[in-house]
Amino acid sequence: MTTTTAETTVTRGSVGTPHTRVEGPEKVTGTARYAGDIPYADLAYGWLVLSTVARGRIRSVEAEPVLRMPGVLGVLHHGNAPHLESDYVGLLGVRPDPASVVFQHDRVPHAGWPVALVVAETSEQAREAAETLVVHYEEEPHDVAFHAGHPAAYAYDAPHAPAEATKGDVEAELGASALVVDEEYSTPEEHHNPMEPHAATARWDGGRLEVVDSNQGSMWVANELARLFSLDPSSVRVRSEHVGGGFGCKGVRAHQVSAVMAATVLQRPVRVVLTRRQMFSLVGYRSPTTQRVRLGADADGRLRALEHLSLNPTSTVFEFVEPGASVARVMYDADAHHTVNRLVPLDVPTPTWMRAPGEAPGSFALESALDELAEKSGIDPIALRVRNEPRIGPLSGLPFSSRNLLACFQEGARRFGWADRDPRPGLRRDGRWLLGTGTAGAFFPSGAAPSTAAVTAQADGTFTVRITAADIGTGARTALCLVAADALQVAPDRVRVRIGDSDFGQAFIAGGSMGTRSWSWAVTAAARDLRERLALDGDIPPEGITARSDTAEAIGALAAKERHSFGAQFAEVAVDVTTGEVRVRRMLGIFAAGRIVNPLTARSQLVGGMTWGISMALHEEAIRDAASGGLVGADFAGYHIATHADVPTIEADWVDDTDPDDPVGIKGVGEIGIVGAAAAIANAVWHATGVRHRSLPIRPDRVLLAGTGASGA
Amino acid sequence: MAPSTSSGVTLNINGEKYTLSVDHRTTLLDALRERLDLTGTKKGCDQGQCGACTVLLDGRRVVSCLQFAVAAEGREITTIEGVADGDRLHPVQQAFLDLDGYQCGYCTPGQICSAVAMLQEHAAGWPSAVTEDVRPEAGPPPLTTDEIRERMSGNLCRCAAYVSIVDAVAKAATPLEGEAVA
Ligand code: FES
Ligand code: FES
Numbered sequence: 001m002t003t004t005t006a007e008t009t010v011t012r013g014s015v016g017t018p019h020t021r022v023e024g025p026e027k028v029t030g031t032a033r034y035a036g037d038i039p040y041a042d043l044a045y046g047w048l049v050l051s052t053v054a055r056g057r058i059r060s061v062e063a064e065p066v067l068r069m070p071g072v073l074g075v076l077h078h079g080n081a082p083h084l085e086s087d088y089v090g091l092l093g094v095r096p097d098p099a100s101v102v103f104q105h106d107r108v109p110h111a112g113w114p115v116a117l118v119v120a121e122t123s124e125q126a127r128e129a130a131e132t133l134v135v136h137y138e139e140e141p142h143d144v145a146f147h148a149g150h151p152a153a154y155a156y157d158a159p160h161a162p163a164e165a166t167k168g169d170v171e172a173e174l175g176a177s178a179l180v181v182d183e184e185y186s187t188p189e190e191h192h193n194p195m196e197p198h199a200a201t202a203r204w205d206g207g208r209l210e211v212v213d214s215n216q217g218s219m220w221v222a223n224e225l226a227r228l229f230s231l232d233p234s235s236v237r238v239r240s241e242h243v244g245g246g247f248g249c250k251g252v253r254a255h256q257v258s259a260v261m262a263a264t265v266l267q268r269p270v271r272v273v274l275t276r277r278q279m280f281s282l283v284g285y286r287s288p289t290t291q292r293v294r295l296g297a298d299a300d301g302r303l304r305a306l307e308h309l310s311l312n313p314t315s316t317v318f319e320f321v322e323p324g325a326s327v328a329r330v331m332y333d334a335d336a337h338h339t340v341n342r343l344v345p346l347d348v349p350t351p352t353w354m355r356a357p358g359e360a361p362g363s364f365a366l367e368s369a370l371d372e373l374a375e376k377s378g379i380d381p382i383a384l385r386v387r388n389e390p391r392i393g394p395l396s397g398l399p400f401s402s403r404n405l406l407a408c409f410q411e412g413a414r415r416f417g418w419a420d421r422d423p424r425p426g427l428r429r430d431g432r433w434l435l436g437t438g439t440a441g442a443f444f445p446s447g448a449a450p451s452t453a454a455v456t457a458q459a460d461g462t463f464t465v466r467i468t469a470a471d472i473g474t475g476a477r478t479a480l481c482l483v484a485a486d487a488l489q490v491a492p493d494r495v496r497v498r499i500g501d502s503d504f505g506q507a508f509i510a511g512g513s514m515g516t517r518s519w520s521w522a523v524t525a526a527a528r529d530l531r532e533r534l535a536l537d538g539d540i541p542p543e544g545i546t547a548r549s550d551t552a553e554a555i556g557a558l559a560a561k562e563r564h565s566f567g568a569q570f571a572e573v574a575v576d577v578t579t580g581e582v583r584v585r586r587m588l589g590i591f592a593a594g595r596i597v598n599p600l601t602a603r604s605q606l607v608g609g610m611t612w613g614i615s616m617a618l619h620e621e622a623i624r625d626a627a628s629g630g631l632v633g634a635d636f637a638g639y640h641i642a643t644h645a646d647v648p649t650i651e652a653d654w655v656d657d658t659d660p661d662d663p664v665g666i667k668g669v670g671e672i673g674i675v676g677a678a679a680a681i682a683n684a685v686w687h688a689t690g691v692r693h694r695s696l697p698i699r700p701d702r703v704l705l706a707g708t709g710a711s712g713a
Numbered sequence: 714m715a716p717s718t719s720s721g722v723t724l725n726i727n728g729e730k731y732t733l734s735v736d737h738r739t740t741l742l743d744a745l746r747e748r749l750d751l752t753g754t755k756k757g758c759d760q761g762q763c764g765a766c767t768v769l770l771d772g773r774r775v776v777s778c779l780q781f782a783v784a785a786e787g788r789e790i791t792t793i794e795g796v797a798d799g800d801r802l803h804p805v806q807q808a809f810l811d812l813d814g815y816q817c818g819y820c821t822p823g824q825i826c827s828a829v830a831m832l833q834e835h836a837a838g839w840p841s842a843v844t845e846d847v848r849p850e851a852g853p854p855p856l857t858t859d860e861i862r863e864r865m866s867g868n869l870c871r872c873a874a875y876v877s878i879v880d881a882v883a884k885a886a887t888p889l890e891g892e893a894v895a
Contacts, residue, residue, distance in 0.1 A: 020811060024809075024810045025802075027818030027821050028802065028810050028815075028818075028821060028825060029753070029796075029797055030753015030754065030792065030793030030822045031753065032818055034755070034819065036746075039750050122747075123747065124736045124739060125736075128738070192871075194817070194819070195755070195757045195763065195817065195819040195820045195869065195872070196755070196817065197756070197757070242818065244818070245819060245871050245872055247871075273756075276759065276763075472817060473816030473817030473818065473819075474816070475816070600813050601813060604813050604816055604872075605816070607873070607876050607877075608816060608873040609873075611873030611875060615873070635758065635760060635762060636758055636760075636762035636763055636869060641869060642875070643866045643867075643869055643870075643875070644861070644863070644865040644868070644875050644879065645862045645866040647862070647875040647876060649858075650876050
C-alpha cells in the first residue's frame with residue numbers, strides 16, 4: 001500500500017493552458033496504429049462490390065467463376081447473406097442507413113449500393129475478384145435531378161429539428177417593410193472525405209465479437225452491431241484508438257457490417273477497407289440545398305419579417321434533412337418569422353450529418369441575405385446585426401445560456417481593421433486583382449449527452465481515466481487529460497487517458513460538437529468523487545481505487561435554455577477578373593465558444609473549420625450525372641478540397657464565454673468554425689466585384705459569366 | 714505452365730534489407746503496410762491524388778501507391794519510420810509536434826516525408842511554380858510561405874491543418890537552411 005494524498009500538492013490550471021497532443025510523438029513517427037494498421041494472423045481481405053445502376057433489381061450475382069479465382073474464400077450477397085435486424089432506433093434517434101444493412105434484398109435504390117462482398121486471402125486477389133464479379137440487374141428509370149420546386153417535396157420533422165416554426169404574419173410585415181430582400185441561394189452536394197478511409201477488422205474470439213474500427217463512437221457502433229446481428233451487447237467489443245478524421249461520416253457503415261458478416265461466415269478475421277471512390281456512395285454526404293430567404297426591414301434596418309425556406313434531397317429509403325432554415329431561429333429576431341425545412345426523395349444515396357449540418361449551408365444563405373440588406377439599407381453589416389440582436393430566443397422565448405455574438409463582432413472588427421472599410425463595392429485593385437472584405441455571423445448549438453467514465457488512482461501516484469471517447473483529430477484525448485488533471489488537482493503528466501474501447505462503457509460520440517463537453521463532464525464527476533475518497537483514506541491497494549460516474553441525471557436536470565456558441569467571421573479576397581479565380585488573402589474568426597480547454601488544439605479545430613469554409617465557398621462540389629445517377633469524378637481529382645496553396649494565413653481567437661451550467665465551462669469548438677465562413681467569403685467577393693454569388697462554389701466560370709460591376713473592370 | 718504472378722524481391726527500407734515474395738500487382742504502399750508491418754505510411758486514396766502515402770525513393774518524394782513493389786528493388790526507400798535519428802526526432806517532426814501541425818494525424822507521415830524532401834529540393838535550388846527568378850544561377854529562392862504552400866500542395870489534409878503545417882515546415886527550415894522565412 002502507498003499513501004500519496006498527504007504529500008500531493010494541489011495543482012490546477014491545466015485547462016486553459018496550451019499542451020501538445022499526448023499521442024503526438026506516435027503521430028509524427030508513424031507508430032500510431034489506425035484501424036487498418038493492426039496486424040492479424042490469418043487475416044482475410046474483403047472487397048465490396050457496388051451497384052452500377054441507380055435503380056432496379058439484382059437479377060443474379062454470378063459468384064461461381066469468381067469463387068474459382070486464386071485465393072477467393074467467399075462471395076456474400078443477398079442470396080446467401082445472414083439475416084440482419086434493422087428495425088431499431090439507435091443512439092442518435094434514427095434507424096441505420098439502409099446502405100449499411102448489407103445484402104438483405106434484391107432492391108437497388110441508388111448508384112453505388114453495396115451488392116456483394118468478395119473475400120480472399122490477399123487484398124490484390126480480393127480486388128481483382130471483386131472487379132471480375134458479374135452482377136445482372138433489371139434496371140428501372142431513375143430520378144436524381146434536384147431542383148427547387150420539385151413536385152415531390154414535403155416538409156419534414158426531424159428528431160431534433162421541427163420542419164416549420166412560425167410567429168406573426170410574414171406577408172403583412174413584408175408588405176409594410178421599407179426594404180425587402182428576396183433571393184434564392186444554393187449549395188452543392190459535399191462529401192466528408194476524412195483522409196483515412198473507413199476500415200474495420202472483425203473476428204470472433206472465444207465467443208466474443210471483436211471489431212477494430214475507425215469510428216466516432218465505439219459504444220455507438222458496438223450497440224448497433226449487436227442489434228443488427230441480434231447479439232447480446234456484452235458479447236460485442238469495438239475498439240477505435242486512432243481515427244483519421246470523421247466529420248460525421250464515421251458511424252455504422254457497410255465496412256463494419258460486411259466485415260462482421262464475413263468473419264462470422266468464414267470464422268476467421270476479415271478486414272474491409274473502403275476505397276476512396278466507394279466512400280462517395282456508402283458513408284453519407286451533405287446533400288445539396290436550394291434556399292429562399294425573404295427579409296423585410298424598416299429603413300433603419302430593423303427586421304420586420306424573416307422567412308427562410310430550405311429544400312434538400314434525400315434517398316428513397318431514408319429521410320435525412322439538412323436543416324438550413326433552422327439557423328434563423330437562433331440568429332435574428334423579427335416581428336414575423338417563418339422557417340421551413342423540406343425534403344425531396346430521389347434515387348440518390350442517403351445523406352447524413354456533415355460538419356455543421358444545416359448550419360453550414362443555412363448560414364451561407366442567411367448571412368449572405370443580411371449582407372444584401374446591409375447593401376440596400378446603406379447600413380454597415382455589423383451595425384445591422386447589432387440592430388437585430390435578440391435578447392431571448394427569437395422563437396423559443398427562452399434565455400440564452402450566454403450570447404456573446406456582439407463581443408465577437410466587436411473584437412473581430414478591431415483586429416481585422418473593419419472601421420477603415422469603404423462599403424462601396426468594386427473599388428479596390430491590386431494589379432489584375434479586385435479586392436474586397438466581408439463578414440458574417442456564426443452560431444452552433446452547445447449540447448451535452450449522458451456519458452459514463454471511470455477514474456482509477458494507482459498505487460504509484462498516477463491516475464488512469466477510462467472512457468469510450470473518440471479522438472478523431474479533435475485533441476479529445478489531450479483535453480480529457482487536462483480536465484482530469486484539474487479535477488484531481490494533479491499535474492497532467494500523472495494522468496493517462498484511455499479511450500476508444502466499448503468495454504469502457506456507455507459514452508456519447510464525437511459528434512455535434514458535444515464530445516469533449518459530454519466526456520469532460522463525466523470525467524470531472526468521477527475524478528472529483530475519487531479525490532474525495534482519497535482525502536478520506538489515502539491508502540491505495542495494489543489494484544487501485546476506481547470511481548465511476550454517470551452524468552445522465554445531471555444533464556437531464558439542465559434548465560431549458562438557448563445554448564449555443566457564437567462567432568464572427570471576416571475574410572479578405574482577391575478576384576482575378578480575367579480568369580475568374582477567387583483567392584482568399586486572409587481570414588479572421590473570433591468565437592464565443594465556452595471555456596477553451598486546450599488553446600493549441602482548439603485553435604487548430606477552429607482554423608480547420610474556417611478552412612472548410614474556404615473549401616465550401618470556392619472548391620467543393622460533387623456533380624451527379626443525370627444519365628447514370630452516379631457522381632462524375634468521385635475522387636480527389638474530381639472533387640476538390642482546399643490544399644496548401646488555397647489556404648492563407650487564418651487567425652482564430654476567442655472572447656471569454658465560460659458556460660455557467662457546465663462543470664468545466666465548455667461549449668464545444670468542432671463545428672462553429674465552418675459556420676458563416678462561406679458567407680463571409682461570398683460577401684467579400686461581392687465587395688470586390690459588385691456582383692452577388694448566391695450559388696456555391698464560386699467557381700471561376702461563374703465569376704466570369706457573372707462579370708463584374710466594378711468600375712473600369 | 715502458367716506464367717508466374719509473383720517474384721522475390723529485396724527491398725532496402727530505412728537502411729534495412731527485407732527479402733520477400735510479392736504479387737506483381739502489389740504496390741510499394743501495400744508491401745510496406747500489409748507485408749512488412751511498416752504501417753506508418755498511410756493509404757488515403759490509392760490513386761496518387763492525396764499524398765498520404767508519400768515516401769522517399771532515393772531521396773526523392775514519391776507516392777508509394779503508384780509504385781509497384783517489384784520495381785522498388787535496389788532503391789533506397791525511406792518511410793516515416795526512418796525519418797527520425799533513433800530517438801531524436803527530425804526537426805520537421807519536432808516542429809509538427811510543437812506547433813500542432815496535424816489533427817487526426819493520418820496525413821501526417823506523408824506531410825512530414827514530403828516536407829523533408831521538399832526542403833532538400835529547395836536547398837538544391839529547384840524552382841517551383843511560384844518562384845520568381847527561375848534561372849539556374851539564381852540559386853534557391855527565399856523560402857516564403859507561398860513557396861512552402863506551393864511545394865506542399867500535393868499533400869491533402871482534410872482536417873485542414875495547413876496553417877500549422879506551413880508554420881512547422883518554416884520553423885524546421887530555419888535551422889536547416891539558416892535563412893529567415895518571410
Ligand atoms: S494513397 Fe497514394 S496518393 Fe493517396
Ligand atoms: S491531420 Fe487529419 S488529414 Fe491531416
